Amino acid sequence: MACFIVPAVEAVATTIAEKVIEKKEKGAVEAKTKFSEKLKWLNNMLWGGSALLAFEHLWHGEIVPYFPFLTNAAIPGARAEMLHEMAAAGGAMAILVTGVWACGVAVSISLEKKTARSEEEA
Numbered sequence: 001m002a003c004f005i006v007p008a009v010e011a012v013a014t015t016i017a018e019k020v021i022e023k024k025e026k027g028a029v030e031a032k033t034k035f036s037e038k039l040k041w042l043n044n045m046l047w048g049g050s051a052l053l054a055f056e057h058l059w060h061g062e063i064v065p066y067f068p069f070l071t072n073a074a075i076p077g078a079r080a081e082m083l084h085e086m087a088a089a090g091g092a093m094a095i096l097v098t099g100v101w102a103c104g105v106a107v108s109i110s111l112e113k114k115t116a117r118s119e120e121e122a
């Protein structure tokens with residue numbers, strides 16, 4: 001129904017945050033991957049997943065090209081079900097994607113530290 005909206009909203013927020021952080025990091029020269037670059041990984045995951053889900057919903061006729069765009073939004077009794085799905089499924093997807101990204105960032109930081117140690121020893 002509309003579960004793709006929650007990750008899309010998170011993607012909008014993280015894209016804005018990425019642009020702000022990117023401006024603050026400008027000029028900083030580091031051997032490590034900048035946080036804005038790591039945030040871009042999350043953005044790509046969220047935007048890609050949201051686009052794929054939106055296409056799937058469009059394919060199944062749950063999104064229409066006229067107002068209110070979501071078929072369940074036009075049915076008064078189905079609005080509550082739609083909002084529940086957005087909160088439950090959409091929220092779970094957004095949390096899962098962010099968790100996977102956080103694990104990837106943790107691995108990246110660990111590898112950067114390991115590389116820095118090995119360079120100091122050499």
